[in-house]
Amino acid sequence: MTEQPEMIPTGDNRMLDEVFSDRKITWLEKTLGTDNYRIVKGLFKTPASIIGFILILIFVLIAVFAPAIMPPVDNDPFKMPRDGYSGEPRGPGAEWTRKVPDMPFWYEPLTGKTEMTHVLGTTQGQYDILYGIVWGTRTAFNTGLLVVAVTVIIGVVLGSIAGYYGGWVDNVIMRITDIFMTLPYIMMALIFSAVLTPVLGRSLWPPLIAMTTFGWMGYARVIRSDILSIKERDFVLAAKVSGVKKNRILFKHVLPNAIFPTLVLASLGIGEVVLGFASLSFLGIGTEVGYADWGQILSFARNWITNLDRYWYIVVFPGVTLTLFVMGWNLVGDALRDVLDPRMRGKI
Amino acid sequence: MSNHEETLIRVEDLKVHFPIYRGVIRRQVGSVKAVDGVSFQVKKGETLGLVGESGCGKTTTGRAIVQLYKPTAGHVYFRDIDLVSLKEEPMRLMRKEIQMIFQDPYASLNPRMTVRDIIAEPLLAFGMATGKELDTRVKELMRLVRLDPDFIYRFPHEFSGGQRQRIGIARALALNPAFIVCDEPISALDVSIQAQIINLFEDLQKELNLTYLFIAHDLSMVRHISDRVAVMYLGIIVELADRNEIYNNPLHPYTQALLSAIPVPDPEHYRRRSRIVLEGDVPSPANPPSGCRFRTRCPKADEECEKGRPEFREILPGHFVECFKAEVPSPLKEVTFEENSILK
Numbered sequence: 001m002t003e004q005p006e007m008i009p010t011g012d013n014r015m016l017d018e019v020f021s022d023r024k025i026t027w028l029e030k031t032l033g034t035d036n037y038r039i040v041k042g043l044f045k046t047p048a049s050i051i052g053f054i055l056i057l058i059f060v061l062i063a064v065f066a067p068a069i070m071p072p073v074d075n076d077p078f079k080m081p082r083d084g085y086s087g088e089p090r091g092p093g094a095e096w097t098r099k100v101p102d103m104p105f106w107y108e109p110l111t112g113k114t115e116m117t118h119v120l121g122t123t124q125g126q127y128d129i130l131y132g133i134v135w136g137t138r139t140a141f142n143t144g145l146l147v148v149a150v151t152v153i154i155g156v157v158l159g160s161i162a163g164y165y166g167g168w169v170d171n172v173i174m175r176i177t178d179i180f181m182t183l184p185y186i187m188m189a190l191i192f193s194a195v196l197t198p199v200l201g202r203s204l205w206p207p208l209i210a211m212t213t214f215g216w217m218g219y220a221r222v223i224r225s226d227i228l229s230i231k232e233r234d235f236v237l238a239a240k241v242s243g244v245k246k247n248r249i250l251f252k253h254v255l256p257n258a259i260f261p262t263l264v265l266a267s268l269g270i271g272e273v274v275l276g277f278a279s280l281s282f283l284g285i286g287t288e289v290g291y292a293d294w295g296q297i298l299s300f301a302r303n304w305i306t307n308l309d310r311y312w313y314i315v316v317f318p319g320v321t322l323t324l325f326v327m328g329w330n331l332v333g334d335a336l337r338d339v340l341d342p343r344m345r346g347k348i
Numbered sequence: 349m350s351n352h353e354e355t356l357i358r359v360e361d362l363k364v365h366f367p368i369y370r371g372v373i374r375r376q377v378g379s380v381k382a383v384d385g386v387s388f389q390v391k392k393g394e395t396l397g398l399v400g401e402s403g404c405g406k407t408t409t410g411r412a413i414v415q416l417y418k419p420t421a422g423h424v425y426f427r428d429i430d431l432v433s434l435k436e437e438p439m440r441l442m443r444k445e446i447q448m449i450f451q452d453p454y455a456s457l458n459p460r461m462t463v464r465d466i467i468a469e470p471l472l473a474f475g476m477a478t479g480k481e482l483d484t485r486v487k488e489l490m491r492l493v494r495l496d497p498d499f500i501y502r503f504p505h506e507f508s509g510g511q512r513q514r515i516g517i518a519r520a521l522a523l524n525p526a527f528i529v530c531d532e533p534i535s536a537l538d539v540s541i542q543a544q545i546i547n548l549f550e551d552l553q554k555e556l557n558l559t560y561l562f563i564a565h566d567l568s569m570v571r572h573i574s575d576r577v578a579v580m581y582l583g584i585i586v587e588l589a590d591r592n593e594i595y596n597n598p599l600h601p602y603t604q605a606l607l608s609a610i611p612v613p614d615p616e617h618y619r620r621r622s623r624i625v626l627e628g629d630v631p632s633p634a635n636p637p638s639g640c641r642f643r644t645r646c647p648k649a650d651e652e653c654e655k656g657r658p659e660f661r662e663i664l665p666g667h668f669v670e671c672f673k674a675e676v677p678s679p680l681k682e683v684t685f686e687e688n689s690i691l692k
Contacts, residue, residue: 234452234455235456237456238448238457240416241414241416242519243440243443244470245440245473256460
């Protein structure tokens with residue numbers, strides 16, 4: 001008789017992937033861990049999320065290569081170069097005579113001209129729009145990422161302490177959060193900015209500090225509510241029964257599972273912060289006049305709004321840029337939310 | 349059968365009440381009396397089954413014993429140390445002896461941790477092993493619960509329900525506990541797998557001299573594994589006796605009704621037996637009936653039962669009942685639960 005085949009155990013002794021045996025584990029999965037690998041994979045499934053990532057990638061490239069795209073004229077590259085002081089804006093293709101930057105590498109192949117011009121036009125005061133947009137990308141990333149990072153840290157710390165330790169600590173922190181939330185955001189940011197400007201001088205810092213001070217509450221509440229629910233899950237109770245200390249449970253079990261909705265909010269928040277910053281700049285509170293920032297450029301359009309058919313370029317170019325930037329982050333945030341949501345519903 | 353001498357766990361008048369708040373200022377208007385005065389002992393090496401319908405408070409009792417819920421009143425003595433009175437750190441040290449296995453194999457394992465991390469966590473919490481030694485110990489535990497040690501770096505979602513439950517069991521055994529509270533460990537599994545896991549429980553108990561508090565609502569399963577059985581209703585124990593005694597000679601009307609409802613695959617038997625169907629629904633534990641709690645549904649209740657809670661008395665040696673109407677059948681004879689003559 002031929003050799004007996006190895007007995008295949010029945011019932012529950014087989015691993016799931018002996019049953020579905022074609023699953024290959026890639027090196028990426030090994031490094032990230034199966035859990036995170038699934039998230040990353042899910043992020044690239046829909047066309048919308050891929051578009052979002054591409055948009056952000058484009059902006060990152062613009063920010064990184066800003067000196068090559070539009071070489072700075074001044075010592076401080078964030079000062080937009082002024083071609084004279086005349087009040088009336090000039091359209092795309094206008095001559096550039098004063099404070100002309102070096103010819104960037106793409107200029108001649110793209111436009112075919114040998115003399116530098118304002119490719120996208122100038123604003124009132126003769127600030128070059130293209131320069132503002134390119135270096136404004138750096139400003140957008142700087143301000144957006146900084147404010148979001150700090151507000152997330154503040155929010156997560158406060159919300160975690162409140163949610164995990166409970167009791168009177170929870171009450172105090174939540175009442176403080178409530179007070180901050182009742183204050184209208186733009187108004188408070190405006191007032192705070194205006195108050196800080198004489199103290200700190202007209203720079204990035206007053207609006208940044210203002211936005212950070214009033215932007216953390218959403219994260220605190222979200223993480224607190226997620227922690228409250230995760231705290232009661234069986235695996236957290238199991239850790240407690242296993243003798244794990246309370247603080248370690250917070251960092252090892254509760255936070256890693258509770259942090260995802262907050263991350264979604266954070267990615268959507270970058271778009272919000274940049275928009276908010278632009279609003280503040282548009283209203284005149286914010287950076288100094290002439291700082292390379294999308295909101296700044298838009299603010300120069302204030303006087304010309306009635307004649308937008310002639311001076312459309314002041315609004316359209318920075319406006320489209322701002323829209324695409326925010327949209328990119330929103331798409332990524334939505335994709336992240338979609339990946340996490342069915343996971344939470346279905347699996348755990 | 350019950351040759352166990354040392355009392356490992358003594359629960360005395362345990363109460364767990366959850367407050368109900370109402371109104372803007374969140375005043376306490378009442379409380380859910382999930383566990384309302386429960387007392388029993390578990391001897392070393394034995395299995396005490398704790399049964400009752402959903403919502404009767406058995407899971408809460410189990411968790412209160414392990415101090416996951418802080419009891420509102422009462423004492424839980426483990427080898428004469430009152431766990432209720434312990435502060436956080438001393439209680440944490442007691443966890444080496446008292447462990448718990450959870451009901452839901454899907455929720456009780458952290459989905460972001462590998463099997464190795466899950467099983468190693470108790471060992472790391474007490475600094476009992478590190479590095480290579482830790483891995484060895486984890487593999488040992490996996491073998492003990494009949495899991496292939498090669499799967500040590502897999503994640504919970506890659507396992508089936510029965511295997512996840514084995515992981516949970518391995519985790520509970522990591523610290524060599526003396527006493528394990530098993531909170532409906534097989535209810536979430538397929539019937540065919542339940543048998544395997546129950547056998548595993550029994551083998552482990554023999555091998556490691558474990559003591560179990562086995563919480564379940566499947567009466568036939570409890571009959572198989574328990575030495576003694578306690579029946580809970582609405583937060584209290586209504587009957588407590590040796591396993592055979594309870595199944596053959598139930599004295600509390602609630603126990604009798606429960607046992608009469610156990611399905612038996614025998615058409616002959618169905619024709620012969622008289623099934624007790626309880627009327628009404630279980631009252632809310634926030635507002636239990638005055639007097640004997642069971643009187644609103646009890647076929648034997650009368651005015652006497654409204655007068656105050658019956659005493660939890662030892663009506664026969666080792667057989668405790670909380671009922672005014674329970675009486676020893678006379679003449680005392682061994683009857684099977686199918687032909688319980690008290691009911692006729």
